[in-house]
Amino acid sequence: MNSKEKExxxxxxxxxxxxxxxxxxxxxxxxQGTFGEVFKARDKGNPNKxxxxxxxxxxxxxEGFPITALREIRILQLLKHENVVxxxxxxxxxxxxxxxxRSTFYLVFxxxxxxxxxxxxxxxxxxxxxxxxxVMQQLLNGLYYIHSNKILHRDMKAANVLITKNGVLKLADFxxxxxxxxxxxGEPNRFTNRVVTLWYRPPELLLGERNYGPPVDMWGAxxxxxxxxxxxxxxxxxxxxxxxxxxxxxxGSITPxxxxxxxxxxxxxxxxxxxxxxxxxxxxxxxxxxDPYACDLLDKLLVLDPSRRAxxxxxxxxxxxxxxxxxxxxxxxxxxxxxxxxEFLAPxxxxxxxxxxxxxxxxxxxxSAVQDSSYQDRVF
Amino acid sequence: xxxxxxxxxxxxxxxxxxDGISYETEMRYRKEGARFIKETGSKMDLGYNTMATGMxxxxxxxxxxxxxxxxRYVTACCCLFLAGKVEETPKKCKDIIKTAKSxxxxxxxxxFGEDPKEEVMTLERILLQTIKFDLQVEHPYYYLLxxxxxxxxxxxxxxxxxxxxxxxxxxxxxxxxALQWEPEIIAVALMYLACKLSQFEVVDWIGRxxxxxxxxxxxxxxxxxxxxxxxxxxxxxxxxxxxSTAPESPPLAPRAAQGSxxxxxxxxxxxxxxxxxxxxxxxxxxxxxxxxxQQQQQPAMPPDAPPYPYNTLPPYPYPAPTHIAPPPGPPxxxxxxxxxxxxxxxxxxxxxxxxxxxxxxxxxxxxxPNPNLPPPHRPPYFK
Ligand SMILES: Nc1ncnc2c1ncn2[C@@H]1O[C@H](COP(=O)(O)OP(=O)(O)O)[C@@H](O)[C@H]1O
Ligand SMILES: [Mg+2]
Numbered sequence: 001m002n003s004k005e006k007e008x009x010x011x012x013x014x015x016x017x018x019x020x021x022x023x024x025x026x027x028x029x030x031x032q033g034t035f036g037e038v039f040k041a042r043d044k045g046n047p048n049k050x051x052x053x054x055x056x057x058x059x060x061x062x063e064g065f066p067i068t069a070l071r072e073i074r075i076l077q078l079l080k081h082e083n084v085v086x087x088x089x090x091x092x093x094x095x096x097x098x099x100x101x102r103s104t105f106y107l108v109f110x111x112x113x114x115x116x117x118x119x120x121x122x123x124x125x126x127x128x129x130x131x132x133x134x135v136m137q138q139l140l141n142g143l144y145y146i147h148s149n150k151i152l153h154r155d156m157k158a159a160n161v162l163i164t165k166n167g168v169l170k171l172a173d174f175x176x177x178x179x180x181x182x183x184x185x186g187e188p189n190r191f192t193n194r195v196v197t198l199w200y201r202p203p204e205l206l207l208g209e210r211n212y213g214p215p216v217d218m219w220g221a222x223x224x225x226x227x228x229x230x231x232x233x234x235x236x237x238x239x240x241x242x243x244x245x246x247x248x249x250x251x252g253s254i255t256p257x258x259x260x261x262x263x264x265x266x267x268x269x270x271x272x273x274x275x276x277x278x279x280x281x282x283x284x285x286x287x288x289x290x291d292p293y294a295c296d297l298l299d300k301l302l303v304l305d306p307s308r309r310a311x312x313x314x315x316x317x318x319x320x321x322x323x324x325x326x327x328x329x330x331x332x333x334x335x336x337x338x339x340x341x342x343e344f345l346a347p348x349x350x351x352x353x354x355x356x357x358x359x360x361x362x363x364x365x366x367x368s369a370v371q372d373s374s375y376q377d378r379v380f
Numbered sequence: 381x382x383x384x385x386x387x388x389x390x391x392x393x394x395x396x397x398x399d400g401i402s403y404e405t406e407m408r409y410r411k412e413g414a415r416f417i418k419e420t421g422s423k424m425d426l427g428y429n430t431m432a433t434g435m436x437x438x439x440x441x442x443x444x445x446x447x448x449x450x451x452r453y454v455t456a457c458c459c460l461f462l463a464g465k466v467e468e469t470p471k472k473c474k475d476i477i478k479t480a481k482s483x484x485x486x487x488x489x490x491x492f493g494e495d496p497k498e499e500v501m502t503l504e505r506i507l508l509q510t511i512k513f514d515l516q517v518e519h520p521y522y523y524l525l526x527x528x529x530x531x532x533x534x535x536x537x538x539x540x541x542x543x544x545x546x547x548x549x550x551x552x553x554x555x556x557x558a559l560q561w562e563p564e565i566i567a568v569a570l571m572y573l574a575c576k577l578s579q580f581e582v583v584d585w586i587g588r589x590x591x592x593x594x595x596x597x598x599x600x601x602x603x604x605x606x607x608x609x610x611x612x613x614x615x616x617x618x619x620x621x622x623x624s625t626a627p628e629s630p631p632l633a634p635r636a637a638q639g640s641x642x643x644x645x646x647x648x649x650x651x652x653x654x655x656x657x658x659x660x661x662x663x664x665x666x667x668x669x670x671x672x673x674q675q676q677q678q679p680a681m682p683p684d685a686p687p688y689p690y691n692t693l694p695p696y697p698y699p700a701p702t703h704i705a706p707p708p709g710p711p712x713x714x715x716x717x718x719x720x721x722x723x724x725x726x727x728x729x730x731x732x733x734x735x736x737x738x739x740x741x742x743x744x745x746x747x748x749p750n751p752n753l754p755p756p757h758r759p760p761y762f763k
Contacts, residue, residue, distance in 0.1 A: 003493075009449060010506060016444070017512030063473060064504045067465040074466065074515045090513045095505075103505050 083142030112162035130328035138169035156220025167330030208266030215306035222301030252279030434463035451491035523567035545574035569611035
């Protein structure tokens with residue numbers, strides 16, 4: 001087959017398993033990250049059905065279909081849970097002369113009306129204590145599920161937590177996720193530590209740990225939990241060094257006494273670690289959170305030593321979720337804001353100058369950082 | 381949902397067949413492509429899992445496209461390239477092509493065209509769409525090790541059997557077996573074959589109950605002897621047509637030249653019936669001798685089974701958990717199963733079994749010679 005014939009063949013072959021993207025009608029662009037553009041779209045065959053389409057960016061790929069996208073797809077195909085975003089299918093544009101016979105691919109998801117970062121940045125959205133409990137309970141349920149299935153999310157942050165109009169929370173953005181296994185044959189894992197958006201990055205990653213596990217996501221869950229009250233990320237460092245200082249100022253000095261073995265981490269000696277800092281998690285968050293159970297749970301999530309950090313199971317059994325007011329549905333509250341956040345697209349809700357602001361060489365920038373500029377005025 | 385399993389009729393009615401390629405030629409192309417993935421992968425130090433995944437993509441691809449449209453060695457490279465990424469052992473496209481070039485004749489390498497890398501990259505998108513982004517595939521290796529752990533008996537013999545079954549699994553990937561049966565069933569069948577050949581008789585196993593007639597009843601249901609033998613024959617048939625006597629395959633010819641594809645002489649039908657009708661024992665014996673000789677001659681397919689104890693499983697969660705995790709409460713994230721303490725298995729393929737191995741009852745009942753038998757049905761095998 002010569003190249004002309006092949007082009008014709010590709011153009012005309014009806015791939016039985018891979019729908020064309022024309023099946024959907026784009027409604028609006030709702031997100032732009034380094035790893036993909038996201039659109040809201042309508043299923044033409046089912047006009048009440050909305051989907052989110054995340055484009056796989058392949059333009060600058062020297063090695064074909066990006067391994068990160070393959071990972072995301074494989075993991076999403078594996079994970080099917082109420083609190084994990086549902087991947088419906090992968091669709092494609094038709095190959096033609098205009099795209100040089102190279103299809104573009106989209107990951108198609110069930111559409112979620114809100115993301116948590118958007119809700120938190122909207123001053124009109126007020127969460128009751130019961131509603132916050134519901135958010136956290138669903139978030140931890142999702143983490144429990146993915147961790148039991150040996151998947152690490154590695155990019156926990158409010159922007160990657162979606163909420164449907166019915167108040168169902170979905171963990172999203174598995175673009176940095178990967179499978180892990182308990183150390184095989186006693187050999188430590190050697191994962192990259194250049195993951196997790198800086199403000200949600202746990203101290204073990206900042207200190208160069210490569211043999212990490214589910215506790216990295218639990219740290220992010222703690223940051224998100226505090227944010228439910230503070231309404232902005234609690235530790236907004238502008239460098240890894242500064243992030244470690246913020247962490248020490250909140251969680252106490254990082255020392256072998258509170259974290260046995262920390263002295264062996266690669267960057268322990270090269271990073272400046274403030275000494276004689278007292279742990280102030282409860283003290284500093286009490287004015288916001290008020291609820292003592294909430295403070296106590298947060299205190300157990302923002303633990304420096306990953307081996308002593310609460311896991312999702314422990315967290316879900318915490319009294320916070322089992323005392324009045326009990327977790328209650330978000331659907332009523334969301335009904336008042338039932339217009340999706342994505343409908344307000346002007347002025348841009350996600351100023352682009354924030355997006356790469358905290359990126360570091362080799363790290364993923366804080367994609368779709370939803371921090372409104374108004375965040376900067378808030379003092380935590 | 382695509383179903384990646386086909387019956388024999390479907391396997392004889394593929395796009396290649398419709399494109400004028402004979403069944404025998406297609407089987408040879410599949411074998412050559414799969415072997416080439418194995419050779420290229422081995423040369424690049426890729427693991428058995430990556431190579432097996434690439435081979436499965438390869439076979440699935442040609443259920444939708446013809447060998448005439450897509451030259452097999454290009455597709456093979458593309459499958460290996462994708463499998464490398466999926467199995468977290470990525471190799472650069474240009475390195476795969478370089479290795480491929482070193483293994484192929486100039487004539488065969490010509491099928492990569494002017495810009496081989498571009499060729500493979502373009503094909504990758506077609507491959508992904510064809511296989512429905514169904515990236516996660518399971519292989520019989522995992523089940524082979526899992527089942528072997530449960531068998532009781534002489535440790536040395538057990539290890540010899542596992543090593544042999546492992547090689548059969550390697551070779552089964554050159555056939556369309558993975559398009560016919562689930563990896564659990566292939567594992568059982570090839571262990572059954574290896575048990576016979578290595579004279580390892582399974583008399584007891586961990587977890588045995590009175591309900592279990594055979595050891596595999598613990599793992600799969602309703603697997604008939606006919607089915608097991610059919611699977612074994614499909615692997616043994618590989619050794620029948622020695623690749624050295626097969627004609628050098630021509631580069632992809634335009635449609636007009638299709639008559640030049642000569643089928644390989646002497647390839648038995650997949651259930652071995654032709655031969656069986658003549659004299660089952662000698663044929664099987666000669667097949668086996670051939671098999672052993674070929675396996676010994678194949679340095680490209682070294683026994684790559686992990687050593688005992690069989691706890692070096694691939695890092696990805698196996699089996700792919702599809703269930704919904706239970707609500708919080710029960711203990712989770714348990715560690716790997718405790719390792720079995722066995723002596724390390726020495727490398728090297730086990731010696732050729734004594735010539736009477738085959739006659740010792742293995743094919744005591746030749747497969748039913750009625751060619752009109754319906755293909756084995758597919759009841760729900762898994763408990
Ligand atoms: N299923 C969805 N429904 C609604 N919005 C979504 C959905 N998936 C993603 N988004 C929006 O698009 C943004 C970017 O998507 P994400 O998967 O996080 O990609 P990126 O890797 O670019 O961060 C999210 O923060 C969210 O606002
Ligand atoms: Mg994101």
